[in-house]
Amino acid sequence: MTQEITFWVLAVIAVLGALVAVRRRNLIHGVFALMIFFAALAGLFLLLLAEFIAAVQILVYIGAVGILLLFAIMLTERVTGDDARDITSRGSFWGWVAALAVLVFLLLPAIQSADLPQTTEPYNPSVKALGQQMMNPYVVTLEVLALLLTAALIGAVAASQGGEKKKEDADDA
Amino acid sequence: MTLENCLILGAVLFCIGLLGALTRRNAVVVLFSIEIMLNAANLNFIAFWRFSDNPAVLNGPLFTLFTIAVAAAEVAVGLALVIAVYRHFKTVDLEQLDTLKEE
Amino acid sequence: MSLELIKDILLATVPLLVIFPSLFAFTTWMERKALARIQNRIGPNKIGIPCTRIGLFGLGQPAADGIKMIFKEDIVPRGADKLFHLLAPILALIPAMLILCFLPLEFPWGKFMSGQVQAFLLDSAVIFFFAISGLATLAIFMAGWASRNKYSLLGGMRAVAQMVSYEIPLVLSAVVVVMMAGSLNAKEIADVQTGFNWFVLTPWGLAAFIVFFVAALAETNRSPFDLPEAESEIIAGYFTEYSGFKFALFFLGEYIAMFAISGLAVTLFLGAGDGPFLAVAPWLSVVWFIAKIFGLIAVMIWLRGTLPRLRVDQLMAFAWKFLLPLSIFNILLAGMSHHVTVAYPGTTAQVVTWTVSLVGMYVMAKGLDKISRSTAKPREYLYAE
């Protein structure tokens, strides 16, 4: 019973957070709503007994991605975060239609028609098991991921700095 | 809390993300709409794993872990690109970023 | 929800909510007193028992400050974002309070609990600790941004940059302990160290402890890393526009975070509740734990009275060019010495590895220090002498 209530509360928070994040005019408010969404999702992961994933979710999404988004907004918008322009893009009507259509005609029927398991097996979360499985069957994935993250790091630095240098050159010329 | 509820929640969140990506014109907002979609997918991974026959095989959490890492890399590069674009065009409005020429 | 669970929750959380805020009050007094003595002043000494002239060395000062804070006018700037301005101090306090639950404080009444609400028994308690303590950054950004004040925003941005940078050496130095203990569970890490097998007494543990402590100073915005609230440059940084109770919440949150991170340092390096006479009186472990926290806090206060504030470029160079490579090198060293001791058991091998580790660490630190020193020269003034 407690689980059921917690699930619904977290679900409502997640949906509201996501909606506000997507539709709010003020971008900073949007990012904070997005973080509420991430936090609610971390709560759901905890509820589903994936405690390590919940911790990583908070650590990576709220601690790093959120801060990064805030910095990006501070660098590209006015400090108040208010988006003064028209916030919706051209043909946004078709955006609404597409999103709703995907939900109503594609995803929900698919879920409804599938034969889903109803019961959960008892499970005792263990970080050690996670680490061992990561090191045994998934070690190549892990290595590739490390490579990807390094590449992303270098790429991000290059992308954000190269532009400036180019601009300086242009200014000099 | 059944698997069906989890999946419906995931679907709804995914479509909210899709809605944001399709209807907003700020590049940063589009980026975080994509994050919402990725997170909805993660929720599905975890839910499927939890309701599977043998949760001791940690495929779901591991896959989620890898997705989170990829998403983090994507955000880092994406935001670096947004900032580079902003330096060049002085805007992150996707409606105005429709030129291939140097201006 | 069963009655059992409610009882457990109360037993687990209420002591934390009582002990640490009262320790906060005592610490503010201690800090003011110690700083005053360091500067050859007396410090608070008047306020003791109300309506009498009994001073009690000024121990009533925190209570008086608290009363003043509560009744002070609450000012919200006209241009401020009202909602965020209100939420920021609350958000600053909550993570600090939350992470206290991850400290393996074993209260004597623990045996009446079923153990399912004790957060430090979580299998990934240390990761949760870092994840949740990172939320304080958001609160600070929120406060700085919502105040619509240049100084607040500058302070907030400085704080975010600083806390994000110093979180990396902080986590990496904790990784060494996690590696050696083979667990992320705070209780297990504490158990490994019983009987004075403290991690700080090994070369890599010592190095990691020093890195951890320095990064913790920066993480809690303590002097000499208190740039976000550098009063001579940016007034009070992110809480410039806060007064009254909201300011008190920020203050409380900062000190609770200090306790929490000192508590983690005690858990990871200083043997948690380990100490003498535990066989006679097991309840002493809580006393040892809090005494060790106080030891670390005293060193923090001492450093605050001693060191001048860093410059922004020095701060960033120190995190990225000194602490980060040092902590990565330390992880390598720890792994290496572990494998050597496993392969060649015996005192000689241990002495050799320890000596090599200590010398290697020192040489590395010395070299990094030379490289990472800022090249900025002292500023030359045109008119002023």
Added chain:
Amino acid sequence: MSILGGGIFKGMAVTLRNFVGSYFSKERFITTNEYSWRPESELPQSIGDYPKEEGEQLSDTTTVNHYSRNFPMLLHDTGEPMDTIRCVACQICERECPPQCIYIEKSTEKKENADGKPQFYPAKFDIDVSVCMSCQICVEVCPFDAIVMNSQFELSTPDRFGGLLVRRDDLLKSNDYYHKIHPQEAATRDERMAADKAAKEAKKKAAAEKAKAAAEAKAAAAEAANESKEDTE
């Protein structure tokens, strides 16, 4: 080659010495004012009972250390305050004040000062207590030794705006009072001022003598010229 972090330990040793030393030697408390409580019966019963003699503030309950500096005051020499005010409203302190808490209005006509010389005087001289940061720069820059630091610290007031603005007449304090609160500083200042004055007078005298001599020489020369002129005629 110094030990890494050695400077930090050195500094910590210094602060530790201060910390411990402050418990043993009273001489370290050079900036501390000591309060001594009087018995209840001797306490002032109302605001009006406060000793409001010039410069006296709870004087028998408080021993203000002569190192104490808190807020500026304007000096006047012996006599009626406004007749002997030293300030000539040159407004240097107003310009130099870092937080800009001084407001001066120059008088329109000149008035004789203590030396009997006609000078301007401040028609208005206000300092905002709430802004002043006790930096003492106004004292450093004043060429007339007219502004010095007071040690009075009971400046609180129930009025948030007007009450925090200290007016000229409240700032004016006699040189004797200055001698009372900062005896060493006042003595050196007076000595220096006397020396300056003497030097000035000597210079003036010398200049006068020189002028006299020059005038005499000129007169002599003129006479001689006259004579020679007469001679030529």
